[in-house]
Structures are given as structure tokens and as C-alpha cells.
Amino acid sequence: MAAGTGRKSAAGEDSRVIRTRADVGRTALDVLVTEGSDALTHARVAELAGYSKTTLYSHWPTRFDLLKIALDAIGELPHQEPTGDLRADLIGELTSFRQAVVDLHIDRVLSAMAQWASVDEMAGIRDALNTEAQRPIRAMLETAFDGARLEAAISMLAGVVACPSLMFGTVPDDEVIAAAVDIVLDSGQTAGKTKRARRDSNP
Amino acid sequence: MAAGTGRKSAAGEDSRVIRTRADVGRTALDVLVTEGSDALTHARVAELAGYSKTTLYSHWPTRFDLLKIALDAIGELPHQEPTGDLRADLIGELTSFRQAVVDLHIDRVLSAMAQWASVDEMAGIRDALNTEAQRPIRAMLETAFDGARLEAAISMLAGVVACPSLMFGTVPDDEVIAAAVDIVLDSGQTAGKTKRARRDSNP
Numbered sequence: 001m002a003a004g005t006g007r008k009s010a011a012g013e014d015s016r017v018i019r020t021r022a023d024v025g026r027t028a029l030d031v032l033v034t035e036g037s038d039a040l041t042h043a044r045v046a047e048l049a050g051y052s053k054t055t056l057y058s059h060w061p062t063r064f065d066l067l068k069i070a071l072d073a074i075g076e077l078p079h080q081e082p083t084g085d086l087r088a089d090l091i092g093e094l095t096s097f098r099q100a101v102v103d104l105h106i107d108r109v110l111s112a113m114a115q116w117a118s119v120d121e122m123a124g125i126r127d128a129l130n131t132e133a134q135r136p137i138r139a140m141l142e143t144a145f146d147g148a149r150l151e152a153a154i155s156m157l158a159g160v161v162a163c164p165s166l167m168f169g170t171v172p173d174d175e176v177i178a179a180a181v182d183i184v185l186d187s188g189q190t191a192g193k194t195k196r197a198r199r200d201s202n203p
Numbered sequence: 204m205a206a207g208t209g210r211k212s213a214a215g216e217d218s219r220v221i222r223t224r225a226d227v228g229r230t231a232l233d234v235l236v237t238e239g240s241d242a243l244t245h246a247r248v249a250e251l252a253g254y255s256k257t258t259l260y261s262h263w264p265t266r267f268d269l270l271k272i273a274l275d276a277i278g279e280l281p282h283q284e285p286t287g288d289l290r291a292d293l294i295g296e297l298t299s300f301r302q303a304v305v306d307l308h309i310d311r312v313l314s315a316m317a318q319w320a321s322v323d324e325m326a327g328i329r330d331a332l333n334t335e336a337q338r339p340i341r342a343m344l345e346t347a348f349d350g351a352r353l354e355a356a357i358s359m360l361a362g363v364v365a366c367p368s369l370m371f372g373t374v375p376d377d378e379v380i381a382a383a384v385d386i387v388l389d390s391g392q393t394a395g396k397t398k399r400a401r402r403d404s405n406p
Contacts, residue, residue: 117311148381162362162365163358167313176358
């Protein structure tokens with residue numbers, strides 16, 4: 001996929017490091033989701049990314065470093081561009097998430113994070129990654145919800161895609177995604193309930 | 204926890220096998236969720252359950268057999284007894300599920316199932332286990348929903364508990380569980396939408 005990094009040049013250093021990081025991150029993520037976390041070794045990533053093991057060890061000394069750069073590569077996934085139509089935007093975002101679940105085998109990514117959960121640094125990485133993943137949907141739902149209803153709605157919309165994947169290895173069809181968004185929005189349009197939620201969190 | 208199984212007696216055979224299975228299943232599950240799937244070996248389970256390795260190998264020849272009996276032990280968890288008040292029953296069931304998530308480290312169980320997903324038999328076991336886990340909540344929601352809305356509502360309520368656990372290592376508080384149930388029930392009480400869902404699935 002990419003050439004080695006034998007030459008040194010002050011001018012090209014930054015862009016080359018950035019390219020190496022992107023190549024290695026994507027390759028490490030690919031190994032993680034297609035071969036599992038046991039296969040995530042310097043030798044395997046070096047072989048597939050077309051870099052030397054020496055280069056990999058110099059930038060990412062441990063297997064945990066390889067896991068971190070693999071997880072970093074997830075953050076580069078595109079989100080749906082919001083249009084201002086809340087229903088369409090939520091459906092678009094969940095459809096993007098569904099695609100990421102299929103492309104990334106998100107159950108294996110969550111599995112790898114759970115396997116490494118005993119490493120202290122992992123908790124912070126997992127939180128940061130998932131907070132970032134939820135950011136667009138949180139921003140959209142904040143226009144209609146707050147307090148406990150906001151937290152519930154975020155988990156519920158994440159769950160409509162993530163739960164079938166994690167529990168049954170399937171993803172929801174378009175109709176189920178639209179139904180989930182309608183359930184949340186019907187509730188948000190129940191004025192009394194929304195007001196009650198606002199009063200609870202903004203006394 | 205239990206004595207060895209050196210003696211043979213035709214009369215006592217069934218109850219002894221049942222007891223051995225229960226002991227070993229609970230111990231294997233305990234090893235799985237506290238020490239991870241790598242630790243799930245005949246030696247470790249024999250040591251903790253108080254049975255000989257020979258006994259374990261004779262009943263469960265492979266490590267995959269140990270994983271299966273560990274997952275079987277999950278099925279013995281109690282569900283909330285339904286009262287007929289849909290809102291209270293849903294909240295009760297999700298509260299039971301939250302307790303199971305905490306007690307079982309459900310993220311590690313799902314992780315172990317994902318790790319073994321390449322074993323053909325695992326898919327069937329995972330589906331059966333999760334179908335059984337969802338059965339009470341499906342039965343409750345079937346009184347108010349059908350079609351795509353039913354499938355969405357089931358994943359959404361599972362998700363309000365499972366997603367925070369899998370994504371952040373936390374569980375929702377009582378207020379968030381109640382808010383999730385209210386979001387679903389407010390939507391179910393929107394007559395036009397419920398009728399539309401019924402018409403779609405029962406033309």
C-alpha cells in the first residue's frame with residue numbers, strides 16, 4: 001500500500017509521518033476487525049502495510065500502541081452532513097453508523113476494547129472514542145431533549161443499530177431505523193413530557 | 204464449592220450430573236467474566252469448582268464446551284415477574300437487566316462471544332441466548348407494538364442498558380431507565396403511528 005520510510009528530509013517529515021500514521025492505523029484496524037486482536041502484531045501490520053518492523057517499533061513500541069492507532073483510525077470515519085431536518089438527519093446519521101458497523105465489524109472493535117479493559121489507559125481511550133462517535137447524534141437530540149430523556153434517547157438510537165449487531169450479528173433495515181427515529185421524535189413532540197424533562201434539569 | 208464425583212450410583216446419577224453441570228457452569232461463567240476468556244481452561248475451572256480435571260474433560264472435552272456451559276449458566280438468571288402494568292413491568296425488566304449487566308460484566312460476555320464468532324456453532328448459541336434474554340421484553344412490547352416499531356422498540360430498550368455498559372463501562376440510573384420506557388410508551392400511545400405500523404405488517 002505504501003513505500004518504506006528510508007529517506008530523511010526535514011521538509012517532508014511532517015507529511016510523511018502523517019501518511020505513515022494513516023497507513024499503519026488503517027492497516028492495524030483492518031487486522032483487528034478481520035483477524036481479531038490476537039493477530040494485531042508488529043510483524044503482521046508491517047507485512048500488510050508495507051513498512052518495516054523497525055519503523056513500526058520506533059513509532060509504536062507496544063501492541064497496545066498498535067491497538068491505540070487502530071482505534072484512532074476509526075475517528076476518521078465520515079459523519080452525515082446535517083441538513084436541519086431533524087428526522088432526516090437522525091436517519092442519515094444512524095444509516096452512516098450502520099454502514100460503519102458493517103465495514104468495521106464494530107462488535108469486534110468493542111470486543112477488543114473490552115479485552116484490554118484491564119489496561120488503565122484503555123478506559124480513557126474507549127470513553128473518548130465513543131463520546132466522539134456519539135457527538136453528532138447528541139448535538140441533534142439536544143435540540144429536542146435534555147436531562148434523563150436526552151441520555152435515554154442517545155443510548156436508544158445507538159442501541160437500535162448496535163444491539164442487533166452485538167447480539168445477533170445483524171443490522172436493522174431502513175424501516176426499523178426510521179421507526180426508531182419516529183419513536184424518539186413522537187415522544188419529543190409530547191410537549192408536557194419535554195417541558196417536564198427541561199424543568200428537572202434546569203430548575 | 205462442591206465435592207468430587209468419585210462414587211457411582213444409578214439412583215443418584217441424574218441429580219449428581221445436574222449438580223455438577225450447575226456448579227461447573229457457574230464457575231466457568233465466573234472465570235469468563237472476572238478473568239476473561241483466555242483464562243477459561245479446564246485446569247482453572249477444575250481448581251475453582253472443586254472437581255477433577257478428569258471429570259471436566261469427560262463431560263466437556265474442549266474449551267469451547269466450557270464456554271458453552273458458561274453461557275448456559277446465564278440462562279438461569281431470574282426475570283422480573285410481570286404485574287400487568289406495562290410501564291412498571293418494562294422498568295422492572297430493564298432494572299433486572301441492569302443488575303445482570305453489573306453482576307455478569309455483560310460486555311465481557313458479549314466480547315467472548317464475538318471472539319469465538321468464527322466458530323460456526325457460536326452464532327447459533329449467541330442467537331439462542333440473546334433471543335431468550337429478550338423474550339420477556341418482547342412479550343411486553345407486543346401488547347403495544349408490531350412490525351418495524353416492535354423491533355425498533357426492543358433494540359432501543361435493550362440499548363438503553365447495554366450501550367452505556369459496552370461503550371463507557373457504566374449503567375444508566377433509574378431516571379434514565381424510566382425516561383426510556385416513557386419515550387417508547389408515549390410513542391405507542393400515539394394512535395395514528397401505532398395503527399400505521401399495524402397496517403404495514405398485517406395488510
